[in-house]
Amino acid sequence: MDNKTNKKRRRYTTIFKQLILNVIFPVVVALVALASLNYYQTQTILHDANQTKNYIISNEIKHIMELQDVGLEAIEEQKNQNLKKYSYKLVEEYFANTKNIEEANLKTIREELGMDPNYYDIYVINKQGIVVNTTFDKDLNLNFFDFGREHKQYLLKIFEEGKFVSERFAIEASTKRLKKFTYHPTLDNKYIIELGSYSTKADKLIKRIQSILETIAEKEANIISVDLFISEEAPFSLTNNTITPRDSMMLSKTFASKDTNTIKVPTDTAALYYEYIYMERENTDLYKKSVIRIVSDRSRDKQILSNELIKSISISLVTILLVIIIIYYKTKVITSPIKRLVANVNRIAKGDLTDRALIEGSNEIATLSKHFNRMIERIEEYYNVLEQKVADRTKEIEQQKEEITAQRDSLADKNQRIEVAYKKIEEQNLHITDSIKYAEQIQKALLPPEKVLLDSFPDSFVLFKPKDIVSGDFYWTRRIEDKRIFVAADCTGHGVPGAFMSLLGISSLNEIVTADSSDDAAKILDRLRKYIKKSLRQTGKEKEQKDGIDLSLCIYAPEKKKLLCAGANNSIVLIRDNEIELIKADRMPIGIYRKEHPFTNHEIDVKDGDIIYMFSDGYQDQFGGPEGRKFLAKNFRKLLLKVHGLPLEQQRKEIDITIKNWMKDEEQVDDILVVGLKL
Template sequence: MSAILRLGLRSKAATFMGLLAVMLLLAAVATSWIFIDLTRERYGAEVVRNHALLSKEQFMLPVARELALSQKLADSDATRNFLRDESRPDYRKAFFAEAESFRRLFGEHSLFAGVIASRHFYFNDNTLAFSSAPRGTMQRDVPADAWFFASTTKRTPYNFNINTNQQVGVTNVWVNVLVTDTDGTPLGFVGTGFELTHFLQRFARHDTSGLSSMLLAGNGAIQAHPDPARIEHQMVTDKVPTQTLFRLLSGPDDQPRVQAAMQRLRTSQSTVETLNVTLEGQQQLMAITWLPALDWFAVSAVEAHAGALLDSSLLLGALSVLAGLLVLAMILMYFGTHLLVFKPLLALSQGVRSMESGQYDINLHLTRQDEIGELATAFNRMASRVQRHTAELEATVSARTRELTDMLTRQQDNIHCARMIQHAMLPQTALTETCQGQLLVLWRPKDIVSGDLYLFHRDADGWLAGLVDCAGHGVTGALMTVLAHGAFQTAIDRVGSHDPAAILNVMNEIVRAPFAEQLASRQRVPTSMEAALVRIDPGHATLTYAGARIALYCVDRDGTVTVCKGGRRALGEKRQETYQSQTLPAQGLDCYLTSDGLLDQSGGPQEFGFGASRFAGLLGTLHTLPWADRLETLTSALTDWQGQEPQLDDICVIGFTAMPDPRKPAGDLACSSSTTPA
């Protein structure tokens, strides 16, 4: 024992599990061998064979009795006299007196007689009031009466037939015995019947053990089956049967093997045939025996794994032994693994959980000379090292955090200062005064500072408004707006403020100049700017527009929206374009410019962009509202469209009346803008 305890953990586990595996293997092999041997030698074929023979005897004993009584009645002079001339009262009285004594002896207490000459059918049983009058007349065109005419033609001494008799309305298994005159002339039939339900309960059943039985006619037609729907009726006729045993077989060679077995039984080569077949979709062991008196077959079948093939007491005993062994094995496994493995591993697990919660001053007291002892020693060293490294790391992280916080604070201060400077560049006050408050401005940076900028310049003859959407956003875009603002002022100084296209062409030269080398070498640089300028000349009541990828939306008094598209190239692109001005009548027009931040903003049910068409449609509904309400409506529409989607780009929209009406009361003037970043 001490030698085992000094072994390593793997050796201990291997020894313990090896002994346990040997015990379980021996128990499983012994138990399996017993079960297989008992099943093979004592139960399989023997059970189904005996069941088939028993079914045969259970069927033949009462059937033979009923057949013998029917034959005795058929051989009676009273029966022959009545069937020769049923109209004579004395013959009728003698026959029914004798028939009643036979009826009381029959198992179902029923009796019938059929007269060939008149085709009359007589029937009495315990459920109907006694009558010596015919219950009906057999008809050739009635399918249920086909047995009568078929039996008359065949003239077999007797037959069995499953049929629903229309004259008395009962479904029975009928015993039909032919009555002949002394010269062999057929006179009629007498016999009895088994009520079909009782017949099936007695001769065709499927018990809980998995055994089932059925009866077949000589051609394989099913005459008794646990499922009444599978029974073939009117087999005494010459019709081709549809409900046969062969239809229930699905194995590749089941049908010829069963037919061969039936032939061997007919030729007395054997008394019982057993076969493995696929019956009704399941593997079953089937036994067949022949009933020579009827040329019928009794069939018994059992499922391959049914409980009938095993002795429950033996099975219970074997299972009890196996369960006892398993319980003993589990007890040994529990105590062995708990003492050898689980208890020390639990201490290690607790140490790991303590380290996970941040407690590193851990020392496991496991003085063992195996792998778990080595693992505990290594864990103690690791915990000490982790504690030391954690303290050093926390100090380093704290210092780095302070440095990053200071740096971020300075950067945020600089960016907010840049926002103030950029906001001061926006000409909102001058634009509001010139438009007499009849304008809206929606300026919404994606970040703190924006890459979108709106412009304004006024001279003696009129005024100029514009919008620039620089590449990028945030700090990059904001720096580009400084360049754009400077280029705008420089262009006006060079070419004046009367021709928007000339201003855009000069701005293009100015923007491209610092990046000429990069543009020539086809380097990727964020220098492009989309821009649009609108010149209002009050004296001539005209509007002059030029654009670089930013369109002008004009709304007249009746809400019609006209879109003026400018050049296809932005300022500062590698490929250049000479921009052209467009002049329009300014009277009664409201003008709108927007950056692509609004048009490209995703949202809606399918997360599509807002789009130019939706924007134009919205402008068509705004012209009847005061300008302050227009801004609120535009902002609400954008917010509803965006939903929970993030803002993708800087957004800038400006709108104004081209020819402000100075006569409009001050109370109707409205100026509102949104400059809060989303």
């Protein structure tokens, strides 16, 4: 057999394996899932059965305790009258004077009262809870306060109320027998006379309970023992079993949680489960708080689970084996025609488009072979047409290649010319930028130095943020004799055009104020307007450029405490006593305007602590915030009112930080100028 045949066989075997795996794998998954579900359900049923069994046992014990309470009530009714009679005789007759109560012979007194010594005991308890005298010698000098905080509070309450108290039957600490106790404070309230009385009937009830607990364990095959533990603070076993450290730990946990707790204790022969069930009953003092312990052996449950697991695995393996055998034979019947079709396809795949697949039978594979032959016929036709198209297309591509080569040479020449032009533009741009930066130095030199500003206004700040390298906003100050003048201005435009206007404004102010040291702010603006109109040759013609300056000017006379202000489209903010006041400017610029009139003076009597703010419109017109809107004048004034109490330099930082946070990724739209002067 040649290598080609071996390759085909390996290929067919792979198809066969895939068919088997695709069917077997879901079956295996389903069987494993069913086995796991069965195992889990069995485990759940066994666990629920154990829980139900323990619940029934604990419920049965509760019912037995209720029946016992009914029986004890009948016994108590007989004893209450006798104990009360004895108690009052002891308190009112024998111990009306308690001087010798600790040395009194209580056994003699018990005989005189006709109290049976086998069933009655007398105790004398002092205010420290110590038994100082008793007919029951084992309890002499015993401290009842050591029985727990609850018992201590109980005795102290009896001292406080000074009344006879009769308790229901309780378990005696030393004998573990049922005993009825009464408590009666002496007349001087220094001692408590306690009477204790056993009952034969009560003893029979306790023994009956113990017998029932043992019988419950014998009834159930997997129950080892049932026990009842009494008292939270000092628990003891009702069946007199020893309390192990493990029992002490679990009892403390169960009393604290008031719930059921289970612990598994492995041994050499079995797996024992200790279940501690909390029981609390409101209408009895005997077993008010107790815990039922049920010890069970669940080895049989483990064996049942193991058997169930083995059974599930065996059934799954047998099922899988049968499915494999059936699928193996069925798959061979299906794959044989496919093998023959593949052989035909391989011959066609070698390039012989004249060969056709063999058609056998009338099933789906035969239909597939027919359609395959039709497809080969169409492919043969398409191949012939394509071969001709490829030849034609090859010729066309050669022609296009020659054209592209010519175009590429032409494009390279154009790119070279563009590169030369780009370098010239870069050089020109560099020259322009250098010129603008030099203009920036000139503009900075014309602005008042910090020393000059502080000389006129020691407590002040200037926030100056040009949009471009040079600015259309400027500030100006001059000190003439006892007057101090400050100007904040916003020229038409920004960048280079604005800078030219600012230079014109600064030079004009220098000339006007030097020539006439007037203390009239409005007249200075009037003269400045004439000067600007003349310099710009503004005559009021319709098509004439309407350049100008928005400006606010203040003249401060410290000795007179007077402030004279005037403004051209630029108002001033005054903050006094935490209140904001707007010193409104005239609604016309420094320049040509259709309705010109003289500028208005605003005279203000200055108070210590007054702050004025002069500014351009760049801050309030800046876009930003979450919705990309303008900052607005009202928000700007709120900001000034918020920060006016800070030191002036801190104010400048807060105002700067606020506008930066507002802008975020937005571009600065105009020059920004904010000036603060504290008068």
